[in-house]
Amino acid sequence: MCGITGWTGFTRDLTTEHATVQAMTGTLAARGPDAGGVWLDTHAALGHRRLAVIDLEHGTQPMRTPEQGRGDRPRAVISYGGEIYNFRELREELVLLGHRFATRSDTEVALRAYLQWGTDFVHRLNGMYSIAIWDTVREELLLVRDRLGVKPLFYYPTDDGVLFGSEPKAILANPLARAEAGAEELCDALLFLRTPGHVPFRGMREVKPGHLVRAGRDGIKEERYWALEARPHTDDLSTTVARVRELLDDIVPRQMTADVPLVSLLSGGLDSSTVTALAARARAAGGDRLATFSVDFTGHTENFRADAIRPTPDGPYALEVARHAGTEHHAIVLDRARLLDPAVRRTVLGAWDLPFNFADLDVSLYLLFAAVRQHATVALSGEGADEVFGGYLWFSDPKARRAETFPWLKLGAHRGLDPRSLFHPWFVDGIDLAEYEADLYRTALAEVPRLEGEDTENAADRRTRELGHLTLTRWLPILLDKKDRMGMASGLEGRVPFCDHRLVEYVFNVPWEMKTFSGQEKALLREAASDLLPESVLRRKKAAYPSIQDPAYDRSLITGLAAAAGDGDAPLHPFLDGDAVRRMTARTAAGSLSEFERILVESTVRLDDWLRTYGVGLTDVKGAH
Secondary structure (H helix, E strand, O other): OEEEEEEOOOOOOOHHOOOHHHHHHHHHOOOEEOOOEEOOOEEEEEEEEEEEOOOOOOOOOOOOOOOOOOOOOOOOEEEEEEEOHHHHHHHHHHHHHOOOOOOOOOOHHOOOOOOHHHHHHHHHOEEEEEEEEEEEOEEEOEEEEEEOOOOOOOEOOOOOEEEEOOHHHHOOOHOOOOOEEHHHHHHHHHOOOOOOOOOOOOOOOOOOEEEEEEEOEEEOOOOOOHHHHHHOOOHHHHHHHHHHHHHHHHHHHHOOOOOEEEEEEEEEEEEHHEEEHHHHHHHHHHOOOOEEEEEOOOHHHHHOOOOOOOOOOOOOHHHHHHHHHEEEEEEEOHHHHHOOOOHHHHHHHHHHHOOOOOOOOOOOOHHHHHOOOOOOOOOEOOOOOOHHHOOOOHHOHHHHHOOOOOOOOHHHHHHHOOOOEOHHHHHHHOHHHHHHHHOOOOOOOOOOOOHHHHHHHHHHHHHHHHHHHHHHHHHHHHHHHHHHHHHHHOEEEEEOOOOOHHHHHHHHHHOOHHHOOOOOHHHHHHOOOOOOOOHHHHHOOOOOOOOOOOHHHHEEEEEEEEHHHHHHOOOOOOOOOHHHHHHHHHHHHHOOOHHHHHHHHHHHHHHHHHHHOOOOEEEEOOOOO
């Protein structure tokens, strides 16, 4: 998986900046606990932290070509994180073209593919990756991010070049970067969506999914190399089911390539169960047994309360799938004390670097991954299936479908997740949050691909395509960010088979009536996995990732919100509405918060902690200290 960072500066000599580059690289040690290295040139510096997954003995980075470029410099140098799942096929092709390899690593394949095809090499990659290549002949830095944005990559333009890193902390370790935020950045922090390219640190950008960035003497240029396209779907239902299964049969074993222990996360839901069943078959074919892991909470059985997003508990279903697939299953049981541990929560904030938050789901996911890391280095999971196959409530809820905004914001506000509700109206109006949200929505809708002759298409189908595109481009990135940060905080590589771009491209254009042909959400996936899973799981209604159901948890966390509102030195103190905070506190004392209220409370506290921990200077914000 690894962490990458670096720096270009065309008016300075970066060979004198070893200490700074080493400091930037050191911030990513959790992403790459196995090795680290830096490479310095006059106008470029690359850093790398390695999590060894393939070719453990070789593949050291930054990796240089044996061919020389300008002067005695190597032709090109790469710092790379992620996995290229088709690297073996690419290697065979490159060998036939005359290339020679010194390692078995996918890193060397990516580097030599660049030498062979230039920037067009990105079209040949199947995988999740963030790539930085310094071309010594062109004196140009190339930054590349995978199509769905599974792996993160940030950059920060400077007066004479650019800083970049897998995480913002690597960039902020350079004195040229400043931790600042204005009205736009606060809007990004308050809204529950990830706008491609936007980062809540002023001046910092994110390489957008499916994009590459060139940084040279003539400035920084961004190019898109992949996007979802609207195409007519001509396959009938049986052919479509067969094609989905054919893709999954290729994707899951392909993503199991590793020279280290690999396991599967298993909740007992349709998505993780499908991945697990396919992985167990592939592992059994080699004579081995797959290990699976799930998360649960002490007292969860007696405290469980069914609701619209969690109608059933995961535990019994996970065990049933494990027995059915023949896996060695482990349930990681967490308690309230661990979830509220201040040291754990600081680690979670430090892993994010950003003020985004999923309440206790963040913390429990980190603790789950930390436990899994004691057994394995790589874990398969089911993220992406709801986005690809349309599993969320907002695909069918009439209010959400009619909303003139991102549908999850509409549903969240209806259930108590309104980022405006704990702040003074003058603050919300002062940063123009409503107009900012509306502008982001207009921009997102303008990106939705349309079928030729779409004017004849009915409004329901057109809206469903819009919802699918919004979900894949504005909601899925939040979940991928969460999975990446919480996993890499423990040095655990997460792989997401449902985010293979071939599957995403195909299913995106499948008509809604075919995706739900049986009347149940994700009917297409259920049918494609019908021979893999127990009937109970095939019929099971979607249930969200588990959340602790313990009233004492809510009573403990509300103190953080009260502290932010009552502490005159707290960064958010001037902006919080004391009366609204007291009402939320009273509701908590009377019983448990709803999950959406919990996320609202924890998100507000997380924003205050983020501003304080990172020393974020607020500029152009009314009422700021």
